Amino acid sequence: MNTNTRQYKNMNKRHLIGILFFLLINTINHVSAQEMPILEMTTYSSKLSKPDLTPNVSIYKDGVIEIYRPIYMKNSGLFSGQLNREQLSEIHQLMDSLEQFDVIKAEENYINADLNESGSTDLAFYNSETIITQFIINRTGHSSSSEQLFLAESARVKSTRFTHLKDWKMFADAELMMMALSESLNLTRIGDANE
Numbered sequence: 001m002n003t004n005t006r007q008y009k010n011m012n013k014r015h016l017i018g019i020l021f022f023l024l025i026n027t028i029n030h031v032s033a034q035e036m037p038i039l040e041m042t043t044y045s046s047k048l049s050k051p052d053l054t055p056n057v058s059i060y061k062d063g064v065i066e067i068y069r070p071i072y073m074k075n076s077g078l079f080s081g082q083l084n085r086e087q088l089s090e091i092h093q094l095m096d097s098l099e100q101f102d103v104i105k106a107e108e109n110y111i112n113a114d115l116n117e118s119g120s121t122d123l124a125f126y127n128s129e130t131i132i133t134q135f136i137i138n139r140t141g142h143s144s145s146s147e148q149l150f151l152a153e154s155a156r157v158k159s160t161r162f163t164h165l166k167d168w169k170m171f172a173d174a175e176l177m178m179m180a181l182s183e184s185l186n187l188t189r190i191g192d193a194n195e
Contacts, residue, residue, distance in 0.1 A: 046130035061141040078191035106167035
C-alpha cells in the first residue's frame with residue numbers, strides 16, 4: 001500500500017469518526033431536549049405510605065403529552081397523546097397563571113378566611129386527607145436549572161370552601177384542566193405503572 005492510500009484511509013477514518021461523533025452529540029442533545037417537559041403535574045395523597053411521585057401529566061414543547069396513572073388507579077400505566085395548537089396555547093396560558101401563584105400569600109389568605117368564618121383563633125375546618133399537587137414549569141424544555149416549582153396542599157378543597165380566594169381557584173382549576181386533558185385525549189399506552 002502506498003503512502004497516499006494510507007493517508008487517504010487514515011483521513012477517511014478520522015473523517016468518519018468526526019461525523020459519528022457529531023451525530024452522537026446531536027442525537028444526545030436532541031434526546032435531552034425531548035426529555036424535559038415544559039410542564040409537569042404530580043398529585044398524591046398524604047395518606048399513602050409510599051406515594052408514587054412519577055408525574056401524572058407531562059407536556060412537552062412539541063405538544064406531546066404523557067399521562068401516568070399509578071398502579072392503584074383504574075387503567076394504570078403510561079400513555080401518550082398529542083395536544084393540538086389550541087390546547088398547547090391553553091397550556092402556555094396556564095403556565096403564565098401558575099407563575100403568579102404565591103403559596104405563602106395563598107395560605108395566609110386561606111387561614112384568615114377560615115379564622116374569619118369561625119370567629120375564633122382556632123381553625124374551624126379539618127381535612128383528613130391532604131392531596132398534594134406539584135407543578136413544575138420549564139419553559140425552555142431543556143435544562144432542569146430553569147425549572148420553577150409550585151406546590152400546594154388540598155387546593156380543590158380550599159377553593160371550594162372559599163370561592164373568593166382567587167389564588168386557590170386558579171391552582172385548583174389548573175389541576176382540573178390537566179386531569180381533564182388526561183381523560184379527553186386519544187391516548188396510546190406506552191408503558192406500565194411502577195410497582
